[in-house]
Amino acid sequence: MENEIIGSSSAIKDDTDVVLDIRDLVVHYELEQETVEAVNGVSLRLKKGQTLGLVGETGAGKTSTCLSVLNLVQTPPGVIKSGTVKVCGQNVLEMTSKQLEKIRGKDVSMIFQDPMTALNPVMTVGDQIAESIKYHEGLSDKECIQKAIDMLELVGIQGVRSVEYPHQFSGGMKQRVVIAIALACSPKILLADEPTSALDVTIQAQVLDMIQDLREKMGMALLLVTHDLGVVAKICDTVAIMYAGKIVEYGTLEEVFNTPKHPYTKGLFNSLPNIRHREEKLKPIPGLMPDPTALPEGCAFAPRCAYAAQACGRKFGIHSFGGTHTALCARYEEPDFDIDFARGGESNG
């Protein structure tokens, strides 16, 4: 049942629009003593212009999923056990390194979490942006530098600063440089792994606005990895919630945020302090993430779940709620089952 493709229903009619198609992806890290089961059967589709927020906590497998798209999972210890990752119709998992070089930065680009370590400290920012332009577009050195300067201005940095080194920029500015590098060759897919979590709130807002703007201008598809539901509400139109290497809930922003169906999603919302209702007590999810080296047979969330029942201990499939909304929860096999969810304040009547 896990072969079912999330997001395959009515939302995507035209297959030609699909730029990223991940099916049944399984990524394990095989260590000497144990095997970390990071990604356990993830299927996702992303079409042109779509913004998908991949949400989860530390160790949920978000970054491993993201790295697989570029075939960048470090081997060893990482092993992509099974699945396909098609970028514009081609399976990246079967590509030679030469072929991969051609699509990295050109068809798919990635923005990494930490701008402080993503840049080369001994190269000017202009040269770092020009590097991928030179590689992919074969322009002359002069043209590359000019394009790099244009990119800098596009992300709101004065062109004259192209000759400066990363240490001369602040954190927010460095992240802008990283974004300029990622966008330099107008990729079809942009992967952003926690692009703003290292930044201050006011700078975060600036950078998110900019990503949103540029994405619209260039018509890219965006896969945004984050743990911050507020960031998702701001720039995503589709949401996938990940837990222990599986997508436990998927749907449009409205579907998932207005009527969350998976108990874990509900738990995430209840863990956040509500800015409008300060008196409300937080309702944390009890317990901890399961050990990824010893995942249970059935639902990995069951030990922390208030709705856990016997059915949760065995294998089960995805439940669809109509539209694109799906959840991976055994309890929905019972005809009358639903979780009660009320947004902060409303629950008090």
Added chain:
Amino acid sequence: MADTLLEVKNLKKYFKSPTGVVHAVDDVSFTINRGETLGIVGESGCGKTTIGKTVIRLLEPTSGEVLFEGQNIYDMNKAEMHKLRKKVQIIFQDPFSSLNPRRTVFDTIAEPLRYHKIIPNATKGDIEARVLEMMKTVGLAERLINAYPHELDGGRRQRIGIARALAVEPKFIVCDEPVSALDVSIQAQILNLLKELQEERNLTFVFVTHNLAVVNYFSDNIVVMYLGMVVEKAPSAELFDHPLHPYTRALLSAILVPEVGANQKRVPLRGELSSPIDPPNECRFAKRCGYYCEACDNGIPPLIEVSRDHFVACHRVASPDSKLD
């Protein structure tokens, strides 16, 4: 009459750097009542952590006073400081670097017990009993007593940090971003724990954070800092309902609410934090402020009480004829 536990008066902390003097904390004053929480909010580099460290004398101030139960802690001698250390504690931001990797949970929690001789003539059994009690208080399983930090996840490590701070039964705790390194589901667990402990033990907290949603949930009063200075100070509900300073408004509007369509309006902020090195004698926020006018270059705006307990430092808010919309 409120029962004041801590009073900070005109606190300054400057650091010398090769390029000039860094004004990390510049003339900051506030008071905290017993059993209450003061939230200190601001972005990186605003001096909030330096304040946290200076009010418990982990750093010596450049000038100013901190009165703890009426006594200036900077005038205290070594013996008095030793006694004070039992009453004031700190919980650090990063549970990954604030614990000694070569010490077990037991060693870490037992150290302050031994150092401050919390239990008179304690045997090893007494200490162990107290360590287990502390572990239970913060929700750590007994079996972890001989575990090393690297064997534990972030949430559990932060619980060790809290247990260590609580072991000496302090009255006052500085919490420096205690949950920002943790996942949301774990964050909520730790915040609830701190709140329960506060109610149980009548603890007084300074809560240093950049997360406004957390500070709103946790604090009675809030101080908003910008480049070493207090720009606004008010009871939490008042600050969130009627923010006055343009910077506070920008900060509040930058909070991303996890609701559909909730994040549209935003007070735009130009540029980034300017340098705290030898700042000019003008409003430090002026360069990024949407309400800037010429008056803003006329010296640093004083902190004025505009309504009961609500203070703001802004030339424009203060002048009677120019209201911000």
